[in-house]
Amino acid sequence: MDxxxxxxxxxxxxxxxxxxxxxxxxxxxLLRQGLRRQHVGALVLLCAASDVVLIGLAVLGVGAAVQEWPAFLDVARWGGGLFVIGYGLHVGWRALRPGEALVAGAGGRQISLRRALTTMAALTWLNPHLYLDIIVLGSIANTHGPEGRWWYYAGLVAASILWFSALGFGSRGLAPLLSRPRSWQVLDGLIAVVMLAIGVGLLLGG
Structure with missing residues (x-):
């Protein structure tokens, strides 16, 4: 490679x-599921595969179709905003109930693989910011020419795989810090705040 x-x-x-x-x-x-060590590999694969497909389509010029149909972003904004707010409220309610605290590491209340993947898919594909980023990345990639754009794409794919793998599998290193139920309540409280802020921002057009 030159x-x-x-x-x-x-x-x-x-x-x-x-x-x-x-x-x-x-x-x-993904961080939370990584700490629970539940379905991490499948979730990392879903996140990375979503980026591989969407960014690849953007490099091929499909991002222009999204620009031609602005209503798509409105649908994603409202659908994603309501879903994220609902999930944030769920996590916040769990944080207020000590009985719902989890065990850091393998253990705690198991959720099905189907439910985990469905939740992650919704958080990923109903995020309008994702499509805006895809449009930008596709435009940048194509400035490097017919061949150069695929080298740029390779770098984007590598970033996705590295980041999600590090976040999902590396989060278990935080398990000792979250060995107490109170620590899980704090983590869930912070996640709830982030989710609610993102959801409200989406509904307000942020």
């Missing part, structure tokens, strides 16, 4: 990390 492709891959990697690492509903949910 200098130019490597530069494009690194640029895509850094850009991808900068966008994906922002605190959001998707990352908060």
């Amino acid at each position: 200098g130019m492709p490597l530069t494009l891959v690194v640029t895509g990697l850094l850009t991808g990390i900068g966008l994906i690492a922002a605190v959001g509903a998707q990352n908060a949910y």
Whole structure:
């Protein structure tokens, strides 16, 4: 690999990390499931695969279709906002009930794989900010030409895989800090605040 492709891959990697690492509903949910060590691999795969598909479509120019149909973002904004607020209220209610506290690590109340994947899919695909980011990334990628755009895309995909893997599998290192029920209540309280803020921001058009 000569200098130019490597530069494009690194640029895509850094850009991808900068966008994906922002605190959001998707990352908060993955963090929590990572701490519980429940369905982590499947959730990481879903998050990374979603980025691979959506960014790939954007590089191919499908992002322009979203721009041509502004109503799509409104549907995603309202649907995503209401879902995230509902989930935030659920987590907040759980934080107020000590009996619902979880065990850090393997254990605690299990949820089904189907439920975990459905929740993550909704948090991912009903986020209008995701589609706005995809449009931007697709536009940037295509400025590098027919071949260069795919090297840039490779960097974006690498960023997605690295970030979600680190967040999902690396979160277990925080387990010792969350060995007490009170710690879980604090974490759930913070996640609830983040979810509610994101949801309200979406409904207000933020």
